[in-house]
Amino acid sequence: MNYLEDNEPIFTIGIAAKKLGVSVPTLRMYEHAGLILPYRNKTGRRIYSIADLMRIGFIRRLIKEEGLNLAGIRRLIALLPCWNLKPCSPSSMKNCPAYLDCKKICWMVPETTCRDSQDQCRTCPVYLHTCDSVDHLKDVFENLRE
Numbered sequence: 001m002n003y004l005e006d007n008e009p010i011f012t013i014g015i016a017a018k019k020l021g022v023s024v025p026t027l028r029m030y031e032h033a034g035l036i037l038p039y040r041n042k043t044g045r046r047i048y049s050i051a052d053l054m055r056i057g058f059i060r061r062l063i064k065e066e067g068l069n070l071a072g073i074r075r076l077i078a079l080l081p082c083w084n085l086k087p088c089s090p091s092s093m094k095n096c097p098a099y100l101d102c103k104k105i106c107w108m109v110p111e112t113t114c115r116d117s118q119d120q121c122r123t124c125p126v127y128l129h130t131c132d133s134v135d136h137l138k139d140v141f142e143n144l145r146e
Helices: 013-020 024-032 050-064 070-079 090-095 118-122 130-135 137-145
Strands: 046-048
Touching: 013 024, 013 046, 013 050, 024 046, 024 050, 046 050, 050 070, 050 130
Parallel strands: none
Antiparallel strands: none
């Protein structure tokens, strides 16, 4: 029986960094780059979930094995068709700054039509499935052609 949910915030930034073998400033840098959205408690402390740790592991793999830098990872994620992962109406798409600007990840654009707060982005299918989608980017674009 699994007592923990993958998205349940349980690790402080120090514990998360230790488990991942990275420094605390590295995790802050990933957040500043827009690649991760850690939970924040009432006092503003960052709290990470198992899913966050897996996402950070994916980012580390892109850096170490694929030779990408943070800007390259951000650009790659921004290319994902968020409107395909979270179906939007054609009118919402045409007016959405994330749709119009392929240089920014949708959760980095404050004026997107589909959200009221950053917390909403943490639970959005686009954020939750970005790492899966990046690994299958060719398939995502192929599905768009059909």
